[in-house]
Amino acid sequence: MDSSAIIAILQPLVPGAAYEAGQSIDSATIYVPAGSLVATCAALRDEPRLRFNVLVEITAADYLPRDPRFEVVYHLLSVPNKLRLRLKVRVGVTGSVPTVQSVWRGAGWPEREVWDMFGIYFDGHGDLRRLLMPEDWEGHPARKDYPVQIRKAAQTYEPLEVSEAEFRANIERDRVKRAH
Amino acid sequence: MAEIRTETMTVNMGPQHPSTHGVLRLVLELDGEVIQSVMPTIGYLHTGIEKTAEQKKWQQVIPLVERMDYLAAQSNSLSYALCVEKLLGLEMPQRVKDIRVLIAELQRLASHLIWIGTHAMEIGAVSMLFYAVRERELLLNINELIAGFRFFPSYIRIGGLREDLPRGFHDAVNAFLDRFPGKIDEFEGLLTKNDIFRRRTEGVGAITLENAYAWGLVGPIARAAGSDYDVRKYFPYCGYETYDFKVPMATEGDVYARYRVRVAEMRESVKICRQAIQRITPIGAWACDDRRVVPPPKDQVYSEMEALIQHFLIYSQGFTVPAGEAYVPVEGPRGEHGCFVVSDGTNRPWRVKMRPPSFMAIQALPGVVQGGLIADVVAVIGSTDVVMGDCDR
Numbered sequence: 001m002d003s004s005a006i007i008a009i010l011q012p013l014v015p016g017a018a019y020e021a022g023q024s025i026d027s028a029t030i031y032v033p034a035g036s037l038v039a040t041c042a043a044l045r046d047e048p049r050l051r052f053n054v055l056v057e058i059t060a061a062d063y064l065p066r067d068p069r070f071e072v073v074y075h076l077l078s079v080p081n082k083l084r085l086r087l088k089v090r091v092g093v094t095g096s097v098p099t100v101q102s103v104w105r106g107a108g109w110p111e112r113e114v115w116d117m118f119g120i121y122f123d124g125h126g127d128l129r130r131l132l133m134p135e136d137w138e139g140h141p142a143r144k145d146y147p148v149q150i151r152k153a154a155q156t157y158e159p160l161e162v163s164e165a166e167f168r169a170n171i172e173r174d175r176v177k178r179a180h
Numbered sequence: 181m182a183e184i185r186t187e188t189m190t191v192n193m194g195p196q197h198p199s200t201h202g203v204l205r206l207v208l209e210l211d212g213e214v215i216q217s218v219m220p221t222i223g224y225l226h227t228g229i230e231k232t233a234e235q236k237k238w239q240q241v242i243p244l245v246e247r248m249d250y251l252a253a254q255s256n257s258l259s260y261a262l263c264v265e266k267l268l269g270l271e272m273p274q275r276v277k278d279i280r281v282l283i284a285e286l287q288r289l290a291s292h293l294i295w296i297g298t299h300a301m302e303i304g305a306v307s308m309l310f311y312a313v314r315e316r317e318l319l320l321n322i323n324e325l326i327a328g329f330r331f332f333p334s335y336i337r338i339g340g341l342r343e344d345l346p347r348g349f350h351d352a353v354n355a356f357l358d359r360f361p362g363k364i365d366e367f368e369g370l371l372t373k374n375d376i377f378r379r380r381t382e383g384v385g386a387i388t389l390e391n392a393y394a395w396g397l398v399g400p401i402a403r404a405a406g407s408d409y410d411v412r413k414y415f416p417y418c419g420y421e422t423y424d425f426k427v428p429m430a431t432e433g434d435v436y437a438r439y440r441v442r443v444a445e446m447r448e449s450v451k452i453c454r455q456a457i458q459r460i461t462p463i464g465a466w467a468c469d470d471r472r473v474v475p476p477p478k479d480q481v482y483s484e485m486e487a488l489i490q491h492f493l494i495y496s497q498g499f500t501v502p503a504g505e506a507y508v509p510v511e512g513p514r515g516e517h518g519c520f521v522v523s524d525g526t527n528r529p530w531r532v533k534m535r536p537p538s539f540m541a542i543q544a545l546p547g548v549v550q551g552g553l554i555a556d557v558v559a560v561i562g563s564t565d566v567v568m569g570d571c572d573r
Contacts, residue, residue, distance in 0.1 A: 026266060026506050053393045056509075057535040061522050073520065075507055075535070079393070079409045086507065106396035109543040132223040132572055141231055148235055 001083055003028040009050060013043040027084035034089050034097050041103040044076060044085070052076040052085060055100070058110035060118045064144040068092035070120055074100070096121040117142035188216055193557070195224045201298070201561060202568030204542065213553050218546040222539075225572040233532040237498030238264055239338055241532060245519070246332040248534055249570035251294050254287040255512035256534065257336045259519040262417055263508040264338045267501050267523055268473065273465040276340045277418045282353070282456035283326075283335065284418070284510070285449040289360070290319040291513035291565075292446050299439070299562035300371060303380045308370060315363050318356050325352055339474045340467025345460070353457050357450055364446055371439070381436035385548045385560035388433060395544035399515020399537055401564060404441045405433030411511040425452050435563040442565075472499050498527040514538055514565055534573060538566040 003021035017036035022029030056075040074087040119140035194205040203224035246253035297312030320330040327333035412420040428444030430437035480487035503525035509518040518535030
């Protein structure tokens, strides 16, 4: 099934969405506007002719001089219909993409990875923390303007120091707790 | 009797715990021995391979991607090579396809051997590891024979293979294939009807097919829950449609079902290997004849100017790949190994992304182990066969 056939099925299910068939040499590719992404994904999963029940992966690509800069790429698989589909969402540095966790539960971590690596924000994610990089890392390493070799001083932390007065106060507090 | 007030305890399992298959860290909240919540933390093995690949020439990425899933190195390089070949529009000679199938299946056996060894060891059958590693040694010897490397052979290249098969390859593979089915019987004799093993695995860590799909799990975990999805059958590559093999399935979805599916997969892999080794002639084409990618034969390089220039260009600048993008999945030992490559038409990839099956499996882990016992966590991690190099890349 090629891109235009899938768009023809989707168009009546998601009224008002402006789809665009993408260039592709393997599976069908569709550009989806960020605003109608969740409705589109739900239709792709539930429509009997499509039934894209597995979200294979979410990734992104940074086309730096281009505007909008990023493309978020969703690879979908339909086991019942033996179909594959690539969804793409164009997004800029300040833009955001809605989360598709309501459609496929497994979208949580791939979206976190895209946030971690590219800094693309996912609306309504709920747990959008760093996944692969350390929590105190600065920047998003997979962006094209992020240097490959980076010298970053090792993070050091001061030893935990407690004054004598604080130490006594802590012991006293514990004793009071235990008494109750 | 007065009610005993208990508090939950938080236990940090990993990242250096030997049963977490590398550097997976689980923060477990326990009520006695019962798991209340699990928070997996990953990233300890993140080496930025995808970013590094953008700086390399196309052919130089092969050794890099092999280091992602280090137990299934050649599944990674196969999916990457197939992906770039799709962009280049290359068609491989039949012999190259057959050798690739053989290598991919031997790689599956090697990976499953490490899985059965470590999985059984972690739930008590320590000696299994030694039996499994002994057989894997023969497979590593075959790797050494074809490429000189044991772990990361980089034998599969864009445009074919690194070089022709060495003398003695057929003998080594046939000797292994004659020996191995008996060894699978021995493994099964030790485990399949073993009462301790079954009590540790039956009904433990079950996942339904609907949940497996919702979490993006395909491969042995989904097949143990009743799926028949196998990339080799659904989207054949390298001529898998011409091989006679079955896709093992189970319906229980628990740890024991995953064990049975993987053991049956090993038997099917042996069947595929036998068919492949019979098709492969000792001497023949080992690469396609596209001069953009494959350097000319050495005798031409020494006698013809054009061939010398072509050889020099391929090894100094590399080749360019037409702009575009492709995603090619292969059936790795852990499920769908996919490679997504974007080219901007230059001699270096614009973006390389591997679809990591272990990543999805660890994401789904909390739902599988919650409400179970802490001892079952080890059995479940072992049965999902996660490799942290694949997860963190």
